[in-house]
Amino acid sequence: MTLSRRALLASTAAALATAPLQALAFNENDANSLITALVGDINRVIDSGKGENAMLRDFERIFARYSDTSYIAAYAMGVDGRRASNAQKRAFSDAFQGYVARKYGRRFREFIGGRLEVNQVKRVKQWFEVSTTAFLQGQSPFNVTFQVSDRSGKPLFFNMFIEGINLLLTERTEVGALLDRNGGNIDAMISDLKKLG
Amino acid sequence: MHFRFLITRLFPALLAAAMLSACAGGGSQTVSEEGIYDPYEPGNRKVHRFNRGLDRALVRPAAIGYSTVLPDEVEDSIGNFASNLGEPSIVVNSLLQGDLRGAGNSTLRFVTNSTLGLFGFFDVANEFKMVQHNTDFGETLHVWGVGEGAYLELPVLGPSTTRDTVGMVVDLFTNPLSYTVDEPEAYYGTVAGVASSLSTRGRLTDTIDAVLYESADSYAQARLIYLQNRRFELGQDDPGAAIDPFALDTEGF
Numbered sequence: 001m002t003l004s005r006r007a008l009l010a011s012t013a014a015a016l017a018t019a020p021l022q023a024l025a026f027n028e029n030d031a032n033s034l035i036t037a038l039v040g041d042i043n044r045v046i047d048s049g050k051g052e053n054a055m056l057r058d059f060e061r062i063f064a065r066y067s068d069t070s071y072i073a074a075y076a077m078g079v080d081g082r083r084a085s086n087a088q089k090r091a092f093s094d095a096f097q098g099y100v101a102r103k104y105g106r107r108f109r110e111f112i113g114g115r116l117e118v119n120q121v122k123r124v125k126q127w128f129e130v131s132t133t134a135f136l137q138g139q140s141p142f143n144v145t146f147q148v149s150d151r152s153g154k155p156l157f158f159n160m161f162i163e164g165i166n167l168l169l170t171e172r173t174e175v176g177a178l179l180d181r182n183g184g185n186i187d188a189m190i191s192d193l194k195k196l197g
Numbered sequence: 198m199h200f201r202f203l204i205t206r207l208f209p210a211l212l213a214a215a216m217l218s219a220c221a222g223g224g225s226q227t228v229s230e231e232g233i234y235d236p237y238e239p240g241n242r243k244v245h246r247f248n249r250g251l252d253r254a255l256v257r258p259a260a261i262g263y264s265t266v267l268p269d270e271v272e273d274s275i276g277n278f279a280s281n282l283g284e285p286s287i288v289v290n291s292l293l294q295g296d297l298r299g300a301g302n303s304t305l306r307f308v309t310n311s312t313l314g315l316f317g318f319f320d321v322a323n324e325f326k327m328v329q330h331n332t333d334f335g336e337t338l339h340v341w342g343v344g345e346g347a348y349l350e351l352p353v354l355g356p357s358t359t360r361d362t363v364g365m366v367v368d369l370f371t372n373p374l375s376y377t378v379d380e381p382e383a384y385y386g387t388v389a390g391v392a393s394s395l396s397t398r399g400r401l402t403d404t405i406d407a408v409l410y411e412s413a414d415s416y417a418q419a420r421l422i423y424l425q426n427r428r429f430e431l432g433q434d435d436p437g438a439a440i441d442p443f444a445l446d447t448e449g450f
Contacts, residue, residue, distance in 0.1 A: 070450040071442055081450070089449035107404065127442060139400075140329075143429075149442045158442045164429020165422050168440055169231055173421050177414030196411065 028121045030155045031128035031148040038066045038146075038157070039116045039132065046112055060101035068149070068156040069097055076171040080179055080186065088186050095193045100171070102197035113137045116144065127151075127158075232435065233424060235348040244350045245416045249409055251353065256398060257406075263392070264399025272396045274318040279389035280329065281310045281317025286372040290332045294340040299330050331430075334371065335364025339431050348420055356423035 045058045063069070073093040074081055081089065114136035121130050127149035133141050147159040160167040175189065178196075182188035224238030235241065264272065284307035291299035306322040306329065314321040323329065338360050339345070346359030357365070369375070374386065398405060412418040428435050 068442070070447045071445065074445055074447040074450040075440070077450075081446075084449075086449045093450045103407070106407075110403070125441070147442070151442045159440060161429075163426050164435060165425045166435065166440075169425070170418065170421060173231075173417050174413055177412070177417055181413055192413070196413075 026150040026155060028123070028128060030150070031130050032118060032121045034066065034148055034155045034157065035130040035132065035146050036118055038062065039118065041066075043115060046114075056102055056105045059105035060098060063097060063101050063104075066157060068152055068158040069093060071151065071158045072100070072168065072171070073097070075168045076175045078172050078176065080176075080184075084186050088190070091190050092186070092193075095190050096171075096175075099193050099197040106197075110136060130157075231421065232428075233348060233420065234346075235420065237347060237349065241348065241350040241420075242416050244352055245419070247352060248350065248355060249415065252398075252409060256395070257402070260395045260398035261402060262399075263395045264402075267396075272400075275389055276393045276396055277310070277314070277320045278317045279386065279393040281307060281314070281320075282374055282386040282389065283372075284310075285374050286368055287330070287332055289371050289373065290334055290337045290368075291330075293334075293337045294332065296332075299332065302327055302330060333361075333364055334367040335361035336431055338364055339433075345424075345427075348424065350416075350419070356419055358424075358427070361427070 041062050042059075045055055045062070048055070048058075050058070070093060073089075073096045076096060077084065077089075077092060084092065114134065116132050116134050119131045119133055121128055123129075124147075127147055130146045130148060132144045132146070134144050135141050142163050143161075145161040146157040147161075148155055148157045150156075151158070158168075175193070178189045178192050179186070182192065224236040224241070225234075226236050228234045267275075284303045287303040288300050288307070291297075291303060306327050309322040309325065309327065310317045310320060313319075320329070335358075343360050345361070349357045349359060349362055351357050351362060354365070408418050408422065409415050425435055
């Protein structure tokens with residue numbers, strides 16, 4: 001069988017066109033492996049037996065690596081983000097990452113001797129919901145759900161629910177309250193955020 | 198606290214307080230985008246300040262003391278005893294919701310734990326894979342199609358809604374045990390219930406402290422957390438969960 005030049009060209013072009021598509025096709029497995037890796041990293045930090053500050057630094061790194069930090073920060077700032085300068089947005093993002101790591105990292109300490117298990121992944125519009133169960137000592141198991149999207153170009157989680165309690169909404173409420181307390185001053189809110197969590 | 202005290206004194210007082218805050222007005226008359234309807238916000242905030250003061254002065258220290266002094270096993274047993282006494286009420290509500298499996302499960306749990314579990318001090322039913330399921334008259338009302346109503350923060354008892362407050366009052370009257378158990382024994386359940394609440398407050402000290410004392414607006418945090426968690430328990434859609442990650446400008450963050 002001889003391949004015509006045209007057929008060869010056509011098949012090469014088709015291969016070139018579909019290769020990046022396959023690499024980018026974001027599916028259940030990507031969402032699942034992201035959360036499995038995240039859970040593994042969190043469990044390793046908990047089991048490391050390091051001091052509190054070292055653990056919190058580790059959690060900040062984990063948060064930066066697995067979550068869509070710019071989306072979470074932008075959502076938490078809400079409409080006030082529209083009047084923020086780029087420098088303020090950057091400063092807010094940095095302060096917010098540290099704050100989230102401290103606040104949720106402290107909660108993860110209660111995970112010592114416990115574990116998170118991935119249950120199921122389900123597609124919701126353009127993203128996935130990964131539902132996990134947390135088994136902690138002396139407590140009934142509870143649900144932790146992560147929402148994962150590839151909005152930024154790679155799979156990252158952009159929201160988390162603990163027994164239905166939504167991280168994005170909780171933190172937007174908190175940032176809004178900090179802004180109110182500071183009469184809407186963004187810089188003052190950012191410096192408050194650095195002390196919280 | 199005695200049961201009769203609860204129904205003749207405390208609850209009328211709570212309802213009066215709830216109605217007072219209802220008259221106070223001034224809160225938002227519309228539902229926010231997070232699905233919060235809080236028309237009594239000014240009154241609720243007053244109750245919240247009272248509850249926070251009560252927690253700081255009394256409940257928190259008592260809870261920490263209770264949790265520190267008692268070994269975990271004893272705390273667990275008291276908690277088991279209290280929740281076992283709640284099973285008949287769960288049976289009643291499961292039946293009212295048409296949940297025969299739930300009613301059967303709770304009946305078996307109550308029988309097993311009251312006998313093999315030595316008056317409920319041990320949750321042996323759990324070992325037999327009869328896992329506890331929780332429900333209340335607030336959920337029954339939800340199943341019957343009653344909406345959640347307005348957000349309410351109740352004195353001492355904390356976050357609730359108008360529907361769940363009605364549910365709590367009804368549950369006091371429909372717990373079959375309160376009609377079958379005589380005077381001195383009736384105290385045990387109440388005492389164990391209070392002790393079990395202290396135990397929860399003590400064990401979750403850090404988490405609850407973070408909400409009450411470390412957040413910028415503890416009232417707003419407690420309200421959001423309560424409503425979202427309650428809707429999750431009832432299997433309701435959370436209006437706040439419909440967040441599209443592609444519908445936001447993240448430029449600069």
